[in-house]
Amino acid sequence: MRARKVPADALAGCMDAEWVDRTRRPYVRDGTAWVPVREGYFADTDLPERETYRGRGYHLVGDIAVLHGDAPTDEELAAIVGQCRPRGVIRVRDFGGAMRIPDVEILYGTAGEVRHREQGYTFVLDPTRVMFAQGNRTEKARIAALVRPGEQVADMFAGIGYFSIPAARSGARVHAMEINPIAFEYLKRNITANHVRGRVTAEVGDCRGLLSGVYDRVLMGHFDAQSTLADALAHVRSGSVLHVHSIGDAEDAIRERVAEAGFAAAITSRRVKKYGPHAWHMVQDVTVS
Known part of the structure; x- marks a missing residue:
């Protein structure tokens, strides 16, 4: 190289x-x-x-290697350190509650705040304190490609800006909502770092009480998104599109909620990534009419 x-x-x-x-x-x-x-x-x-790496799966967030699942063996950990030479290696055991707070074990080195570059975007975060959805890279790019300049977009579970920033860079006006105050502070910093302050309005709190007006597109990047569908459907019109994330296919439940709100729906389901044995992280693109 x-x-x-x-x-x-x-x-x-x-x-x-x-x-x-x-x-x-x-x-x-x-x-x-x-x-x-x-x-x-x-x-x-x-x-x-370098030789091709064939060891335990991981992903890099900035200069920190992040693992999920069972704890690695000493040999697996040594192979990761030798492959990517990170500042630290952490294992995320789980994400807790509506605020998606990571339960983290530091396996090697040190952890803390990083500046992560991905697909031309910059994300500042501490992966020991907030969630970073590394596996959603294709979905982020897809949303950026779907958004049209001038769209009014609601991001109901904005986190640190995974979807808000790509949507804003594509020309949308984004209303970004985040309940976790730590993630919200990173969201504000990332809005500035990506030069989209004029296109993103960020608010901290429960998105169900923050939705306002009518949106062309609603991003619902939380596995419990179905529980807030009624709130989202109160702020759309015929032709609006909702992107509803779930574990497993949720098309029947979504169609029922849409009908209760007085709309019909055209739904396309997509697999985002494998979540666990026999379980997929799904996103349903829901166009209401």
Whole structure:
């Protein structure tokens, strides 16, 4: 890998430079970052390619490796550290309650706040304090592609801005609602970091009491979204689209709620990612009429 050497604390500031190869991940060690360089630009060195990793699954949030499920063996943990050389490795045991607070075990190194880059967006967060839905990358990109400039969008479970920011960058006017005050503070910082302050109105509290007016699109990125469908349907019109997340197919229950609100619905169900044995994280695209 052709790379340039920069101080690790300067890494975030250089990632938008023209010479950076953003198809590859920087290598950070001992306070130094080796940043991949595009063809045609100067590089300090040519690092040897790493062998293909075939170990325990993980994902990187900033420079922290995040695991889910059972605790890794010592060998699995060592393989992860050797592969991605993270600042720390954490295991998320579960997410608690409506605020989706992570129950976290630090397995290696240190954890804390990170600056995570994904698909051209910046997310500042602490993965030990708030949820980060890394597995939803394709869904975030899909929402960004579906949104049209000028749409009025409600994001009922905004978190740190997973969907709000891509929607706003696509030209929507977004009403972002988040009940967790810690996640809400990161949401506000991420709105600023992604230069969408003029297109996102953020409010902290229960989304059921914050919905206002009529929306063209409603993002419902919580597995308990069905329980708030009646509230969402009070703020849509014929032609509005709701994106309702669930564990398993929820089409029949959604169709029933839509009918109770006086609408008909065209529903398309999509699998987002595997959630567990015989269970899928689903999203239902619901167009009301």
